[in-house]
Amino acid sequence: MSSIREINVSIIEDAIYNLAIEAAYKLPDDIHQKEKEAFEKEKSPVGKAVLETILKNVEVSAQGVFPLCQDTGLAVVFMEIGQDVHFVEGNLIDAINKGVERAYKDAYLRKSTCDPLTRKNLGNNLPAIVHTFIVPGDKVKIFFDAKGGGSESMSKVQMLKPADGRDGIIKTVVDWVIEAGPNPCPPTIIGVGIGGDFERSAILAKKATLRHLGEKNPDPRLAEMEEEILTKLNNSGIGPAGLGGITTSLGVHIEMEPCHIATLPLAINTACHVNRHKEILI
Amino acid sequence: MAEYKLKTPLTDEDIIKLKAGDKVYLSGVVYTGRDAAHMRMIESLKQGGELPFDPKGQVIYYVGPSPARPGYPIGSAGPTTSYRMNPFAPILIEKGLKGMIGKGKMSQEVKDACVKYKAVYFASIGGAAAVVGSAIKKAEVIAYDDLGPEAVRKLEVEDMPVFVCYDAYGNDLYELAKKEWANKL
Structure with a gap:
């Protein structure tokens, strides 16, 4: 029988915090690379100029002052949780939400959640949208998606x-x-x-x-x-x-x-x- | 396709020389407003109230910027999708608004209002928000502060690059460009 691995939820909170900030300012390399290839291949002069601006945007954002987009998204979290993991010292969902709230506040990210009817901004970008999947093993894989x-x-x-x-x-x-x-x-x-x-x-x-x-x-x-x-x-x-x-x-x-x-x-x-x-x- | 440098407020003379596809470098004051601000502005007009600014000759930028860091006037500030402002734009155009900046398609009613009252819909590059935000010189909330990112701001911009998307002659850059570049892979 496999043993239980304990994970303090504060580790999850900090991971979410870091992923959210990194996502907002640093475009994934695979996408950046594809955009560079597209710039080379684009035949339309206007299209090429747009791609050039998009590539410049990636550079400006990477300096850490201006996020890639003003719409820093809803925080969508996919988690593959090993069935041998036991989260301790708190509630998993609360930890995710705390990580999101801190990241969006500290990194000057836009808070975009609102009441669907009154449209009143909730001011903290909560709640995160969390999808959990139970998988074999004792690891946790987190995918953070800032969805505009x-x-x-x-x-x-x-x-x-x-x-x-x-x-x-x-x-x-x-x-x-x-x-x-x-x-x-x-x-x-x-x-x-x-x-x-x-x-x-x-x-x-x-x-x-x-x-x-x-x-x-x-x-x-x-x-x-x-x-x-x-x-x-x-x-x-x-x-x-x-x-x-x-x-x-x-x-x-x-x-x-x-x-x-x-x-x-x-x-x-x-x-x-x-x-x-x-x-x-x- | 021509290039122009224009300073707000815009006049009918400015508008009639613009054609879909032209590139414009806008300078001067631009007001921000998106969903919630437009709902309030139109509600205020219905109640016989005033708008937070006189729309005559002005340009509205559909944007909800990210928060400004200390020492900066604004955060990232790319355009939001414009079609959500379809019900409001013709009312403001009738009141003298000369331009909207956003991204994506708008309605036939908006195109018609641009022709009837001489106004222009400018397309900006969605997602190039850090580039635009870092080029804004001044930003000041002038109304609806409680709406946070959706508050109405008075921006001062210098040579903000935009494309004429709907001109005062009923042309549509998105349609023209799509036709021109279809099956060119």
């Missing part, structure tokens, strides 16, 4: 018919992203969740946006679909900031799980070019 409102609004879940199949999925994704056009701050990263059920597809789609940019799905069928969708999007003409060009999306990531024989759930989660996510293994 502009790209999140250009997301959806659609229950397709099984007969829609592969081509129906591709068409739905491509049509949706083209319709969203300039709104979600292209060049975007498109997360697609196929299967599971209604809410599972949405979680898969968001998790897909956290994958390292350029990594393909190991299932060759899905890798091919990712490539086909990406080509269609970059042929749409939308381009960087929607001002025209061949860089509408930097990547398309698909995650898939089995679904019910009567359903074909499809979720599309759009991430902007400042797709701020960080991860740590504890």
Whole structure:
């Protein structure tokens, strides 16, 4: 029998605190690299100028005064928790929220949570949106995602018919992203969740946006679909900031799980070019 | 596509020379406002009240900046998505507003108001917020302080780069650019 590993929740709080601040100011290297490649390849002069500004923005932000985007997002946390872990000295969710609150205050990040009806800003960016997954082992893996409102609004879940199949999925994704056009701050990263059920597809789609940019799905069928969708999007003409060009999306990531024989759930989660996510293994 | 340097407040003469696709370097005063501020402004007008500033010739920037660090006038300040201001923009344009700065598509009613009253919708680069924020010289909250990031601010900008997206002739840069660059991969 494996032994229980105790983890003080203050470790989680500090990890969240550091991830949130790093995410806000430092673009992940994989995305930065893709943007540099896109700048080289872009054929539209305006599109190229936009990408140049986007690259400059990454540099200005890395100096630590101005966050990458004024919308420093809702704090979305994916946690893979080893089943042999026992959190001690407090409540896990409270610790996550404390880490978020401290980070957003100390690092001058925008507080963006509000009451849905009165629209009153809650002033602390709480609560964090936490998704936990129990996995084997005694480690904890945390993915922190600062999710902005502009790209999140250009997301959806659609229950397709099984007969829609592969081509129906591709068409739905491509049509949706083209319709969203300039709104979600292209060049975007498109997360697609196929299967599971209604809410599972949405979680898969968001998790897909956290994958390292350029990594393909190991299932060759899905890798091919990712490539086909990406080509269609970059042929749409939308381009960087929607001002025209061949860089509408930097990547398309698909995650898939089995679904019910009567359903074909499809979720599309759009991430902007400042797709701020960080991860740590504890 | 032409390039212009313009100083606010803008006049009809400024507006009629602008065409979708032109690049404009804006200087002078620009007011900020987004969802909650617009709801309040329009509610105030309905009640027969005043706006926090006279919109004649002015430009509104759809932005909710991140907090200013000590010694800086403002934090990061890129555009927010404009379509949420669709119901409000035509009312302010009718009151003399000459420009909006944001990102993303707006409605046909906004395009029509730009034609009818000679106004322009400028597109800015979403997510280039550190670049814009670091170029803002002065920022002062002039109304609705309780709204935090959504308060109305008076900004002083110098050569803020924006693109003419909807001009006073009914053109739409997003549509034009998309057509021009489709199937060019």
